[in-house]
Amino acid sequence: MRRTRYCDFTWGIVFYSVEIPNKTIEIFDTTLRDGEQTPGVSFTHEKKLEIARQLDRLGVNIIEAGFPISSAGEKEAVKDISHLGLNCIVCGLARVVKADIDACLDADVGMVHTFVSTSDIQREHTIKKSREEVVDMAVEAVEYIKRHGLPCLFSAMDATRTDVDYLIKVFKAAEEAGADILNIPDTVGVASPVSMKGLTAEVYKNVRVPIAVHCHNDFGLAVANSLAAVEAGAKQVQVTMNSLGERAGNADLAQVVMSLHSIYGVKTTIRTRHLVETARVIERFSGIPISPTQPVVGANAFSHESGIHSHGVIEDSKTFEPGIMTPEMVGHQRRLVLGKHTGKHAVKKILNDSGLEPTEAELNAILERVKALGDKGKKVTDVDLYAITEAVMGEVAHAERRIILDELSVMTGNMVTPTATVRLTVDGKQYVGAMTGVGPVDAALKAVESLVNGPNRMRLREFRMEAITGGSDALAEVMVGVEDDKGHMVTARAAREDIVRASVEALVNAMNRLSPISKK
Numbered sequence: 001m002r003r004t005r006y007c008d009f010t011w012g013i014v015f016y017s018v019e020i021p022n023k024t025i026e027i028f029d030t031t032l033r034d035g036e037q038t039p040g041v042s043f044t045h046e047k048k049l050e051i052a053r054q055l056d057r058l059g060v061n062i063i064e065a066g067f068p069i070s071s072a073g074e075k076e077a078v079k080d081i082s083h084l085g086l087n088c089i090v091c092g093l094a095r096v097v098k099a100d101i102d103a104c105l106d107a108d109v110g111m112v113h114t115f116v117s118t119s120d121i122q123r124e125h126t127i128k129k130s131r132e133e134v135v136d137m138a139v140e141a142v143e144y145i146k147r148h149g150l151p152c153l154f155s156a157m158d159a160t161r162t163d164v165d166y167l168i169k170v171f172k173a174a175e176e177a178g179a180d181i182l183n184i185p186d187t188v189g190v191a192s193p194v195s196m197k198g199l200t201a202e203v204y205k206n207v208r209v210p211i212a213v214h215c216h217n218d219f220g221l222a223v224a225n226s227l228a229a230v231e232a233g234a235k236q237v238q239v240t241m242n243s244l245g246e247r248a249g250n251a252d253l254a255q256v257v258m259s260l261h262s263i264y265g266v267k268t269t270i271r272t273r274h275l276v277e278t279a280r281v282i283e284r285f286s287g288i289p290i291s292p293t294q295p296v297v298g299a300n301a302f303s304h305e306s307g308i309h310s311h312g313v314i315e316d317s318k319t320f321e322p323g324i325m326t327p328e329m330v331g332h333q334r335r336l337v338l339g340k341h342t343g344k345h346a347v348k349k350i351l352n353d354s355g356l357e358p359t360e361a362e363l364n365a366i367l368e369r370v371k372a373l374g375d376k377g378k379k380v381t382d383v384d385l386y387a388i389t390e391a392v393m394g395e396v397a398h399a400e401r402r403i404i405l406d407e408l409s410v411m412t413g414n415m416v417t418p419t420a421t422v423r424l425t426v427d428g429k430q431y432v433g434a435m436t437g438v439g440p441v442d443a444a445l446k447a448v449e450s451l452v453n454g455p456n457r458m459r460l461r462e463f464r465m466e467a468i469t470g471g472s473d474a475l476a477e478v479m480v481g482v483e484d485d486k487g488h489m490v491t492a493r494a495a496r497e498d499i500v501r502a503s504v505e506a507l508v509n510a511m512n513r514l515s516p517i518s519k520k
Helices: 031-035 045-058 072-082 098-106 120-127 131-147 164-177 193-204 222-231 253-264 272-286 307-315 344-353 360-375 382-394 440-452 499-514
Strands: 003-008 013-018 026-029 062-066 089-095 111-117 152-157 181-186 211-215 236-239 403-413 416-426 429-436 458-467 476-484 489-496
Touching: 026 253, 031 045, 031 062, 031 272, 045 062, 045 072, 045 272, 062 072, 072 089, 072 098, 089 098, 098 111, 098 131, 111 120, 111 131, 111 181, 120 131, 131 152, 131 164, 152 164, 152 211, 164 181, 164 193, 181 193, 181 222, 181 236, 193 211, 193 222, 211 222, 222 236, 222 253, 236 253, 253 272, 344 360, 344 382, 360 382, 382 489, 382 499, 403 440, 403 499, 416 440, 416 499, 429 440, 440 458, 440 499, 458 499, 476 499, 489 499
Parallel strands: 026 062, 026 236, 062 089, 089 111, 111 152, 152 181, 181 211, 211 236
Antiparallel strands: 003 013, 403 416, 416 429, 458 476, 476 489
């Protein structure tokens, strides 16, 4: 296999290209079958049809719609999918048993995938057949399918644990019987990329028909093994959306396809802009959430929190992303995530994109609060950021404030009367006061009012509070309305994780806004 070394001088990185025997790779999707082998997953009839439509919209070449012999409902679903008028081929699964194949034929599939165990451990302990009997069964099944005029895909189950000479003997026999494509399954996920490439290369040089590969993910190598097989000559890759499948799942469609397109420069028929959309359909129907760190389609795939990363991505996305794969290519969005590592450039970018333009001082105050939330282990959402920003931008400039909150403490409990003590600086002088109330918020607000109010009283007329995000540590946004004796009223807001502090800060903000009208 010829390797070419070249350097991309734009990035200054050395890459190695591989000479791929097949420049176009077929994508054979087994989500409908293997997805239901995932513990706890069962698709309804309607969901199966919708998944088939979505996979067809995505552009897969072949859909393995199910195992028709397994139940009457499964057979009906496969038949209905076959009648949807999809652009892709609808395939049915069958053991090398006539009844299984007949069930596929009755379901009107466009292809039959037949399989038999070939490794000694499976052959001896599951089907209990000799090597010669397995060859005969394979030949008879392939010939029966071909007599009915359908394309046939033949799989030697557990191929990666099968004696290589015997595996090639089985494949040659299936090929001579008329098999259109031969599949090499890594049924229990024990292959390595090197061994998978070597095995595929050995089969490739001994047969004439195209080769497929079906890899399981027990050691997290399903995608790597699938790509290694493509390097060695595999024409077709069997995959599932979101890596669904028994045990640790199968090779992931999105990861395989984007690796082929972006790294290998190999074509498929997949419309990659639908990848995230399709992944989310499968997530919803299967009930299995996509991990945030799932490559290509995960929420964090194109997300950046670190100040260095965010700054670089804002300047040029290729600095901290692959470049050869962009969020737009897969139907994703680039996100700047907020947390304790967030930099000023990221916060400013998010706010500017939303039409908010804080001053430098306001931006520093916003960033300080965002980092404080991140230090507490809280995920800071965009909604949190907007609440913080509105609160900060609504505050009176420090130099113009009549009232400054210096200290706040509260005491409450089921056997204690809620009491709050506040220390304020009002018109340059410090005051301390304490009040009781029906709860800690009520007590704290009363304490502030008792220290600030003089001849022209300022009264709390409106109080509204809501949790911005879920959880007991949610950021609370408080909005208050304050009115003076002359009927002038202003509103202000504050956002903190501490409800009492947010309430007091909102009240002080409102009083500071009203203070030019109501002089003490």
